[in-house]
Amino acid sequence: MTAVSSRQQLNYIAAQAADARVNLEIETEGMTLNIGPQHPATHGTLRIVAKLDGEQVIAADPVMGYMHRGYEKLSEVRTYPQVTTLINRIDWLGSFANEVPFILAAEQLMEVEAPPRAQWIRTVLFEMSRIANIVLFLGDMAVQVGAVTPVFFAFRDREHILNQIEAATGGRFHPNFDRIGGLKDDLPKGWIVETKQAMKKMRSFCNEIEELVMGNEIFQARTRGIGVVPADIGLSYGLSGANIRGSGVDWDVRRDGTTGAGGLVHNELDWRVWTHPDGDSFSRFWVRLQEVRESTKMVDQILDGLPSGPIMAKVPRIIKVPAGEAYVETENPLGVMGYYVVSKGGLAPFRVKIRSASFNNMSITPWLLTGVYVPDIITILGSLYFILGDIDR
Amino acid sequence: MSTAQVFAELAYWQQTGIRLGAGLAAVLAVAGALVYLHLFKAVSFMQSRLGPMEAGPYGSLQLLAEIGKHLQKEDIFPRKADKFVFGAAPFVVLASTFLLVVVVPAGPDAWFVNSELGIYLGLAVSSVSVLGILMAGWGSSNKYSLLGGLRATGQLIAYELPLILAVVGVVIQAGTMNMADIVYAQANGEIFGLGVVGNPYILTQGVAFIIFLIAMQAELAQAPFDMPVAESELVTGYMTEYSGMRFLLFFIGEFATAGVFAAVASVLFLGGWYIPGIDPGADIMNLLGPLVMLVKIVGLTFLVFWTRFTMPRFREDQLQRLAWKFLIPIALANIVVTGILKVTF
Amino acid sequence: MIRLSSNDTVDVTAAEATDDTDGDAANESATDEVREAILSELEDEFGEAVVGAHIAAGVDITVRVTSEAWATTAEFLKDEMGFEYFNFLSAIDWLPSPFGRDMDSQVDLALDPAAEPAEPEAMEQGLAGGDTRFQVLARVNDVAGHRAITLKVDVDDSAMSMPSWVPVYAGANWHERETWEMFGIEFVGHPGLRHIYLPGAFEGNPLRKDYPLLARRVKPWPGIVDVELMPTEETDETDA
Numbered sequence: 001m002t003a004v005s006s007r008q009q010l011n012y013i014a015a016q017a018a019d020a021r022v023n024l025e026i027e028t029e030g031m032t033l034n035i036g037p038q039h040p041a042t043h044g045t046l047r048i049v050a051k052l053d054g055e056q057v058i059a060a061d062p063v064m065g066y067m068h069r070g071y072e073k074l075s076e077v078r079t080y081p082q083v084t085t086l087i088n089r090i091d092w093l094g095s096f097a098n099e100v101p102f103i104l105a106a107e108q109l110m111e112v113e114a115p116p117r118a119q120w121i122r123t124v125l126f127e128m129s130r131i132a133n134i135v136l137f138l139g140d141m142a143v144q145v146g147a148v149t150p151v152f153f154a155f156r157d158r159e160h161i162l163n164q165i166e167a168a169t170g171g172r173f174h175p176n177f178d179r180i181g182g183l184k185d186d187l188p189k190g191w192i193v194e195t196k197q198a199m200k201k202m203r204s205f206c207n208e209i210e211e212l213v214m215g216n217e218i219f220q221a222r223t224r225g226i227g228v229v230p231a232d233i234g235l236s237y238g239l240s241g242a243n244i245r246g247s248g249v250d251w252d253v254r255r256d257g258t259t260g261a262g263g264l265v266h267n268e269l270d271w272r273v274w275t276h277p278d279g280d281s282f283s284r285f286w287v288r289l290q291e292v293r294e295s296t297k298m299v300d301q302i303l304d305g306l307p308s309g310p311i312m313a314k315v316p317r318i319i320k321v322p323a324g325e326a327y328v329e330t331e332n333p334l335g336v337m338g339y340y341v342v343s344k345g346g347l348a349p350f351r352v353k354i355r356s357a358s359f360n361n362m363s364i365t366p367w368l369l370t371g372v373y374v375p376d377i378i379t380i381l382g383s384l385y386f387i388l389g390d391i392d393r
Numbered sequence: 394m395s396t397a398q399v400f401a402e403l404a405y406w407q408q409t410g411i412r413l414g415a416g417l418a419a420v421l422a423v424a425g426a427l428v429y430l431h432l433f434k435a436v437s438f439m440q441s442r443l444g445p446m447e448a449g450p451y452g453s454l455q456l457l458a459e460i461g462k463h464l465q466k467e468d469i470f471p472r473k474a475d476k477f478v479f480g481a482a483p484f485v486v487l488a489s490t491f492l493l494v495v496v497v498p499a500g501p502d503a504w505f506v507n508s509e510l511g512i513y514l515g516l517a518v519s520s521v522s523v524l525g526i527l528m529a530g531w532g533s534s535n536k537y538s539l540l541g542g543l544r545a546t547g548q549l550i551a552y553e554l555p556l557i558l559a560v561v562g563v564v565i566q567a568g569t570m571n572m573a574d575i576v577y578a579q580a581n582g583e584i585f586g587l588g589v590v591g592n593p594y595i596l597t598q599g600v601a602f603i604i605f606l607i608a609m610q611a612e613l614a615q616a617p618f619d620m621p622v623a624e625s626e627l628v629t630g631y632m633t634e635y636s637g638m639r640f641l642l643f644f645i646g647e648f649a650t651a652g653v654f655a656a657v658a659s660v661l662f663l664g665g666w667y668i669p670g671i672d673p674g675a676d677i678m679n680l681l682g683p684l685v686m687l688v689k690i691v692g693l694t695f696l697v698f699w700t701r702f703t704m705p706r707f708r709e710d711q712l713q714r715l716a717w718k719f720l721i722p723i724a725l726a727n728i729v730v731t732g733i734l735k736v737t738f
Numbered sequence: 739m740i741r742l743s744s745n746d747t748v749d750v751t752a753a754e755a756t757d758d759t760d761g762d763a764a765n766e767s768a769t770d771e772v773r774e775a776i777l778s779e780l781e782d783e784f785g786e787a788v789v790g791a792h793i794a795a796g797v798d799i800t801v802r803v804t805s806e807a808w809a810t811t812a813e814f815l816k817d818e819m820g821f822e823y824f825n826f827l828s829a830i831d832w833l834p835s836p837f838g839r840d841m842d843s844q845v846d847l848a849l850d851p852a853a854e855p856a857e858p859e860a861m862e863q864g865l866a867g868g869d870t871r872f873q874v875l876a877r878v879n880d881v882a883g884h885r886a887i888t889l890k891v892d893v894d895d896s897a898m899s900m901p902s903w904v905p906v907y908a909g910a911n912w913h914e915r916e917t918w919e920m921f922g923i924e925f926v927g928h929p930g931l932r933h934i935y936l937p938g939a940f941e942g943n944p945l946r947k948d949y950p951l952l953a954r955r956v957k958p959w960p961g962i963v964d965v966e967l968m969p970t971e972e973t974d975e976t977d978a
Contacts, residue, residue: 033536039628055540055709065935072920073944077951108797144625146616146706152440218617218705235881237909238824249881256884325864327798327877327888340875342830342864355826355877363912374540375708378626392935
């Protein structure tokens, strides 16, 4: 296991001491505060029932389901290509990334492999949806801490990415571009040059955020040492993505995949996995910022090395998936996203279990929010970074 | 015949009428200008957008549209609210602003009250707004409002102290609490024997000025001290349940108070209405003085809103720590140093 | 002020050296050995309790255990084998849909009307076998060793209850609540088994195959565009 820093241990001990203290002092009459379901900080309709003693949280219980759409049930009555339309709406900021693991699972069952060019374009769109997603997080986190302006920069610069995604796929938010066996279309003319320029803008955006937000003393005071997730706790709660890498666990499915996902080409690129030993809100923010930078590098490399060839493998016009079971997970913007697809050989999947990142990431909140102050609820939730569609599915 | 003499010959009700009109203009017109210049335009440009562009040239009439919109809206009282307290709270907040503007002189004769206790009175009435905010927080019978109101109270009380202590330095140096006399003291003062620009106290009381600005930011509950309204945590804190006209009063109060505090700061530290080279008591200053003050107000409030839209916010305990462990000791040290120098020179 | 290289201690090359490129034909045998080792270690520990296993070479491993061994398997995997990471927990209802093909895609009917079976087909469990209608499945990872395993367990139809994993993997809490809500499987030892997505008064277990998807029953899904008749073509069906 990754080495746990002494600072992390101290934070962990402090958090547990706070727990104990709160439990002892529970005699004072508390107040129950309903944060949400309509609240500026809940990215949708999450509700957190917080029992407060003054401004300290004694117990916090997230209540969700306000947006539960039943995708697992609905998937059972849709054909495989139709399912991608649904799952586009799970993490609505990085939609393309949602499609990839499902398509890969279906490809695995059908024993089809997308042609190299399709895999490379898939990877570039995958990384671009990561950038589009995390850029908004970087701005939004500043808003949660109270700085209003960075989110405008985030929306402004995300446009560059969305424009490129739209140019390639025809959809800004919900591309629905991935197909079993390849992609819907090839890239349009001139797209590569424009995307490279967009990547330059994203890198300068990262520098801007680094100076404007991360370098700010107040931001650091609000996030450092707040919401510390020790690595072992994070693992047992199944945290993923930057949340677990922010706790010093060097694990990225793009590099360390265990499910035989052959449809993405991260292994052929030169990039690195960033981790941060502290496990606090700041480290999660820091890791995400570095990930955007790595993603822009990856996109540049892919655009340089894009192979030529077809973008669609030979698949039947009407897709019937042979009976079997497959689980494929990928490192999505929010964390590990996987689909456990059970097929009985029909046109529609027999069962689709959607393992979404935010559901696991949020399940730590009752533990993590105990003992913190009301303002820290917001920064912790912000730094865990959930999207409600990804929790409620 | 000077303006003062003309004014003195008017009947009492006429004088009062003029004062009331001028007071309203001083608060509301300034507030409107600040909303347009800073909230609608300057901040929009910082955030790479244009701000309102449709109502009037460059959206300059947008504020009127907003006021019209708010006046038409239903004035909602929550069912469990303490109706009287809830209804009265915005007026209490706005009243404190109007009372504060009373002590600010904008020219040798352009004042409302020329009290020997000027700044003392001003600081006293400015604290009334805490009462209004607490009333709003309690009366709304909303948990967010209550938290916001309590946070505001703790914060405003904590920052009242550095604010007052910063002013004490100025009062020691000027030797008077009369606001107009403070301006004269700056106009006629000398610094190291140079009297060309007078002695605006920002030069000798720079530390106090910075403390005053920080405490002012906190008194106005603007970021990084905006916990009472922290929109990402408490929705909008004590204002959460307000709608229509009462919300508008809070909104005006926010900007009017910013303007008035900036006016106080410009009198205390920037020389008030004084222009170097012109006798501060000259009759023409009754006309030029308000304009000079307006320029200084706009400049100072720009700092306020620039900071507000740039900085993240503190947590409640960090804010208290800043006030008690940092600002107050420095302000006290500033008073001691000022006192020693005052006696020495 | 900002430590830009806080993880300089992480040895990237070492991490990349252990990197196994799954699905790669060259590495297939190697990863297979890894998964065989997992299976044999489990079999050594639990013996008869491991009732089924399936290894997809170079892809994945699925192991089915008895419900008595469900909790101890989790403890063993976490404490002894390093599978510290809780990935997910859910269930599968293997009952073929009692509503015939209308719970499946309408397209099936449009393409091949004869495909509608006269009676529901026999229940057939998937990888690693099974004997009961419901199976709980869970997946845990060994983050450092880059290994993962899917576990399955049969749920006795009359008891409909399983030991909870929450004492072992804290993250199982919400997943078990969801599984309880969606399938009606009870988890003994769970600290607070209550609704997570659905309203508290909701009746039924939506992900069971015999729970009708009402929207689909009242209005058939249009299906693939290709097989829809053009408006000019005559149909004897009334439009829904």
